[in-house]
């Protein structure tokens with residue numbers, strides 16, 4: 001007689017499958033039994049089926065599974081959706097690997113030491129409140145305890161779990177998972193978790209489901225930042241979704257993601273995320289450049305003719321770059337002081353307050369944030385950057401002011417400024433000053449006493465940035481000078497600049513008279529006296545920020561005005577006599593991408609007085625009788641000398657009306673122009689060429705002077721001079 005809910009032999013026969021050899025190998029038997037959804041209550045008949053390896057009894061009403069005690073060969077047991085209250089209420093089959101007890105009425109886990117073969121255990125939808133008894137399940141790779149009453153994660157230490165599901169519990173903290181080194185998939189959805197801390201060590205984690213939790217802060221995603229195998233995360237239905245930039249911010253923090261919130265992360269999203277939160281220097285620079293360009297275009301157009309690039313060469317500028325306080329500012333001042341016939345300091349604007357001893361207009365133009373932003377909107381900047389919470393910017397006017405004096409502009413700035421400037425039409429020479437002994441640099445920063453630890457850390461960390469850029473982008477910097485010893489750095493810089501200028505130091509060594517193109521001129525015009533042999537002392541003084549006073553003493557309006565007038569007069573004379581080529585064409589002409597340290601360049605001794613003296617850059621004035629260029633171009637050539645370009649005719653201030661007749665002045669052999677261009681190729685800008693390569697007054701046709709190849713097609717006639725000066729002098 002059939003009893004309701006009892007599994008009968010007839011039914012068993014219908015449910016058997018998987019004919020195979022019994023575990024003993026002595027007979028053939030059915031290995032699987034599947035009887036789902038039959039409202040079964042009593043399955044005791046299965047005690048006779050001892051060879052079963054797979055038993056599936058889901059969706060029944062079974063309360064007692066003791067029959068399993070008679071199935072020593074059972075491997076897989078599915079008793080989900082039943083009424084079991086007893087957790088593993090049977091003798092352990094030795095090879096039991098997979099058990100599904102989900103949707104039963106179990107309340108307590110017990111010791112499963114005897115079930116050491118278990119690999120997969122599904123206990124969802126029961127009433128467990130504590131995870132326990134799994135310590136000896138050393139093969140358990142898949143555990144699911146979803147929808148129970150678990151409030152704490154524990155009892156899982158050192159299990160070889162690859163998948164763990166604790167969804168739908170009452171967990172409010174991710175804890176005790178750090179020993180699950182194999183974990184790949186973690187489902188903690190529908191809990192009360194607020195933070196993602198606790199997942200950091202799970203280096204194989206690839207998928208995390210945290211849907212419907214209480215995660216509020218985007219920065220929580222940073223806890224997963226180091227999980228490089230993480231490909232999927234689900235944070236749907238968390239308060240964090242309310243942040244405006246939520247998705248892109250998470251994508252930025254977890255750049256390996258493929259799926260976020262069940263949606264594919266696109267390449268465009270990844271690029272947008274990086275550009276937003278950690279834009280590459282190029283992107284920052286492009287934005288900066290674009291901003292200033294647009295604001296500038298919105299203004300009534302003014303032609304800044306002093307700095308406009310000519311057809312053959314850009315307006316000459318020298319940019320000293322390097323990490324904060326590496327000495328670039330002091331060196332820039334010093335250089336402008338010593339090479340006052342060539343350079344003047346271009347003061348940037350900043351929103352930071354002046355340090356003790358700094359003066360407005362000399363080191364910086366100190367402005368308020370509001371003034372700075374007004375200047376941005378007025379299109380007055382060429383580049384800006386934020387550093388240490390302050391704005392810095394190089395204004396067009398700062399450069400123009402220098403250019404109007406017929407001088408090249410020397411500025412200092414951080415790397416971002418260099419990137420930005422490289423987008424502009426300016427083509428400066430970039431000299432990197434970099435500390436090579438970090439400890440000394442740190443000591444120097446500390447000794448200055450201006451900087452907080454964070455500021456010092458930033459400054460130090462940027463050494464690597466500069467080094468990396470130099471490594472990855474050969475030629476990005478035109479030259480590199482170690483700045484550990486400031487006096488030595490200045491010597492290198494000076495040497496470099498002289499090479500750029502095509503100047504040669506006379507026997508006096510550091511004597512300024514030997515490096516200015518013309519002593520007499522310098523003295524009579526009241527130009528700044530150049531540095532004496534005490535330059536290193538001066539330099540050290542400058543560190544204590546006293547250099548301003550010295551500079552100021554020399555920069556009285558009368559002296560600078562006189563000097564300026566004199567320079568212009570000379571330039572005009574030269575222009576009219578056709579002696580002035582577009583000399584700056586050669587001064588800052590780049591020919592080679594590499595940026596070797598200037599130390600290398602110093603290993604080449606400068607040509608001494610006995611060797612063929614190096615002609616100053618501007619000495620190669622075209623010989624009127626031989627020059628194939630037209631009279632017109634010659635005239636514009638001469639006139640262009642009034643512009644900033646003119647100053648780089650190194651002889652210009654000195655030669656005056658007798659320019660061209662002095663012993664140093666040699667006509668340029670036009671026939672060599674083409675060869676010169678070729679000979680320049682392959683030379684590093686800062687590597688001195690052998691003396692034989694250089695243009696010698698006695699061998700005017702020898703190639704080597706940078707830019708000597710340039711056909712003297714000269715810049716447009718400038719019209720932006722100070723009207724009072726230029727008008728009267730013409």
Ligand SMILES: Nc1ncnc2c1ncn2[C@@H]1O[C@H](COP(=O)(O)OP(=O)(O)OP(=O)(O)O)[C@@H](O)[C@H]1O
Pocket residue numbers: 322323324325326327328329330348349352383384385387392393394412413414415416417418450
């Ligand atoms: N327009 C600019 N663009 C980019 N960087 C700039 C600009 N002007 C100044 N800087 C750089 O900003 C950094 C901070 O300048 P600041 O003058 O406040 O620092 P500092 O402590 O006096 O260091 P330093 O002696 O190098 O000038 C320096 O590295 C400086 O060269």
